[in-house]
Structures are given as structure tokens and as C-alpha cells.
Amino acid sequence: MGLRERKKQATRRALQEAAVGLTLEHGLENVTVEEIAAAVDVSPRTFFNYFPTKEEAVLGNAPLSPDEESREVFAMGGPTGDFVNDLTHLITASFASWEDVTAHRTLMRLRKQILEKEPQLAPRAFAQLHGAEEGLGRTIARRLGSAPEDARPQLIAATAMSVMRHTMKRLDFHEGEDAEHVRARLREGFHHLSEVYAPSSG
Amino acid sequence: MGLRERKKQATRRALQEAAVGLTLEHGLENVTVEEIAAAVDVSPRTFFNYFPTKEEAVLGNAPLSPDEESREVFAMGGPTGDFVNDLTHLITASFASWEDVTAHRTLMRLRKQILEKEPQLAPRAFAQLHGAEEGLGRTIARRLGSAPEDARPQLIAATAMSVMRHTMKRLDFHEGEDAEHVRARLREGFHHLSEVYAPSSG
DNA sequence: CGAAATTTTGCATCCGATGCAACTATGAGG
């Protein structure tokens, strides 16, 4: 990787960290793009060459869609044959590089703190998960062999994302949390659902 | 109701309709607050006396939380004794006045069209449901007698909101859709979930 | 009618965001 590319990565990272740090310190509304840019010693205009909005610098914008191979495996009935368990594999495959997430645990933790302090940002954070929802529904439809007008796959995708969201909310991004750990938590969540929503369980 | 109050309601309604109409016609980004205000023959500044943001005029801001009595009934094990069925009652009670919703079917339909055409607005629309989630979780916790550290009520609330969202997406806001109709659709949704997430159903 | 309360409005201002053109740094080839 050349000098040019390295500098870009460094600037990007620095802007994210400045955005996160300043937001935690003063609150999102009391931090201007001008300040963030100044902290990194870059012009305000450059900030917008890296991030389309201030919020995106604060929250990050992980792409969040399972790779083609994982989708194919899931659609064909794998990897284990158990629907719920396979679903947890598909979901965790969404983190294009889970190592990346764990490598930046500190940043993730700070972002979690921000989300707790600034509820206005929550919708924007959901938008990422929601973006993946439709595609997830299509993959589920393939596995189930559903007719196109069957609404169930989308429903399953929507609730699965809820479980994912619920699970992520309780992650603390420390060492122990690898993909298998997350899958275990997801399985727990799905299990709770099957208990609660079973007929006459109240 | 005095003249003053009536005029306010009229202005509010007119602004919403102008916002919705212009947005459908030209797209959200191509409609300015100035234009919306001009269409209602009101100063731009006045627009912001009614709505804090342009988006809120377009999407509306129904409060969306069940009334105290409905929460109490649910927490105490009613109204039917079946958990899932009672949950559908609690959720539909969230529409402080369902009549209001049905009375403005046209506006609701237009908003639905907007949400399909302008995906950027979806997160903001979810925010309303998300706002109700935590409170719903607490009510569920009361009914289940859960310990405070039990995460299940929040999980149930989150997925219930997903089912609600999924259901609302398929409403078309015509005459037949009263609260009981919606509850039936919700029950269907919950039923699908119990089937799918049941152990070894793949 | 006239005073009090409430709304509307204009004005100034801030800040996020975008397009554009000039400038600067990097990378590749002779």
C-alpha cells in the first residue's frame, strides 16, 4: 500500500476518533464539523470528502451484508441443517471482517456510550441493520422455497434483526466475544422467542 | 373550541398536507420549507412554530404509547389471559385514537407512498416505534414478573415492534381495517414466528 | 373599545452540506 493510501486511512481514522471523542465530551450538538476538522488539522471541506454527514463520522458505516458464499450456503440448507442455528451463522457472517470489529474494540465501546447518551442517533444506527433486512429476507425466502408473495421471510428477517440488535446492545466488546460467542447469544435470543410466542404460554 | 384553536389545527393540517403533497410530487430534497409555507400562505418561520423539522411535517409524529389503563390490564394478565393475544391488544392500544388514524386514511396512504419512494425517511419513521419499545418492555416485564436484570422483556418488546412494523407495512388503510383486523394480522405474525423459531424446524 | 395573552412574522445568525475551481502532494516514466 502506497503512502497516499496510508495517509488517507490515517486521516479517516483520525477524523472518526476526533468525532467520537469530541461528541462524548461535549455532546453531538455542541461539536461542529469545523472543530473536528481542526482537531485533525484538516480543512472543514476535507471532512466532507471523507464522510457525507457528521453523524456518519461518529457512528461509522459498516456495510453489513453477508458475503455471497455464506448466503449460498444458507440458502442450500447449511451449514448445520438446523434453521435457527444456520441463521445465526448467516447473521454473524454479516460482519465482513469480524476481526476488524474486534480489532477496534475501543472505538466500538465509545460508540456504544454515545448511543446511550444521544438517543437521537439510534435511528441512524438502525438504518444500517434495516438496510440489510430486505436482502436477508430474500436469502431466507430461497432457503424456505417461499413463493414471492409470501410475507413470512421478510417477517423472519425483521425479527432476526431485532434479535441481533438486542444482542449487540449487550455486547461489551471485550476479548472473549468472538463470532461463536455472538452466535450463542443469538441462539439464546431465538430460543426465548420460541418459548414466548408459542401458543398459550401466558 | 375557540377560533384561535381552530385556526391552529387548520394551519397544522394544511402544512402537513402541503408537505406530503409537494414531497410526493417533487421528492423530499426538492421541496423547501419556504415552498411548503408559501403553499399554505404562511411565513417560513411559522412553519417551525408547528414542526421542529421538515421531516416531521411529512411523516407526522403520532405519540404512540398505550394508555395507562391498557398497560395495567396487560400487566395484570388480561384482557384474555393468552399472552400473545393480550400483546396484540396492548399494541393496538398504542394508537391513542385508532379512529383518528382511520379518519385520515388518505393522509396515511400518501405517507406510505412517500416511505416507499424515500427510503432515507424510514429510519425516522422507525424512531417512533423504537421510542415505544423500552416502555413496552417494562410493561411486559411486569406481566411476566421478571427480575430487573432479565433481558427477555426487552427482547420480546423489540421483536413485537418488528411484527408491528411488518404488519403496518402491509396495511393499505382502507375501510375494512379496524383494530380487530390489525390484531388478527399481528396474531398471524406471532404465530409464524413461533413456528419458525421452534427448535429444529429447518 | 382597550388591555392582556398568544401567534405570526421578519431579521440575524449558525451550521451542515454541496459544487466548483485552484492549488498541492503523490506516483510513474523517461
Place this chain on the structure above:
DNA sequence: CCTCATAGTTGCATCGGATGCAAAATTTCG
């Protein structure tokens, strides 16, 4: 090393959303 092409940075102008404030205008009520 120098030069050119390319990519990235910067300043500038501009737009539009949003807010605070104080001066009109309007409704309410005595």
C-alpha cells in the same frame, strides 16, 4: 532528478434547515 498525470486538499460561494429574539398582528376577554 525532472516532468507530467492523477488524486487529494483547500478556499470560496452558496443553499437550505433550524433557532433566538423582538416587533407587529390577531384573538380573547373584561
